[in-house]
Amino acid sequence: MSHRHFCDSAGHWWDCNGTALRRGETEPSVCLCVACGRPLEGFDHGECDAPVELVVCPEHQEEERRRMDEARKAYERRAAQFGFEEKWTRMKALPDGPEKDALGGEIVEWLFGDGDRQRQ
Numbered sequence: 356m357s358h359r360h361f362c363d364s365a366g367h368w369w370d371c372n373g374t375a376l377r378r379g380e381t382e383p384s385v386c387l388c389v390a391c392g393r394p395l396e397g398f399d400h401g402e403c404d405a406p407v408e409l410v411v412c413p414e415h416q417e418e419e420r421r422r423m424d425e426a427r428k429a430y431e432r433r434a435a436q437f438g439f440e441e442k443w444t445r446m447k448a449l450p451d452g453p454e455k456d457a458l459g460g461e462i463v464e465w466l467f468g469d470g471d472r473q474r475q
């Protein structure tokens with residue numbers, strides 16, 4: 356008996372044999388039923404109404420990793436351009452007042468003002 360996951364990297368179903376590598380993990384972990392908390396393999400989950408877990412399939416993990424890597428690098432580039440580290444350090448060191456507020460506002464705007472959130 357195997358269960359299925361939906362690969363949200365490429366958008367397809369795949370059969371899983373009991374363990375899968377999840378985002379943020381370096382080792383595959385046992386797939387657990389969200390409804391009852393038991394491993395998906397070896398137990399009957401016919402009565403469980405668990406949502407399907409989105410897990411990138413083994414074939415697309417490499418690609419996904421690359422994509423995440425690129426996203427991280429792009430972020431780091433933007434952060435360097437903006438001077439995030441330096442501004443952040445400066446902001447933290449400033450005493451409370453208009454200067455700190457202004458710098459804090461600038462940082463928040465940079466963090467949340469562009470990318471996906473801008474289109475919402």
Ligand SMILES: [Zn+2]
Nearest residue numbers: 371373375386
């Ligand atoms: Zn699985």
Ligand SMILES: [Zn+2]
Nearest residue numbers: 388391400403
């Ligand atoms: Zn279950």
Ligand SMILES: [Zn+2]
Nearest residue numbers: 362365412415
């Ligand atoms: Zn896939």
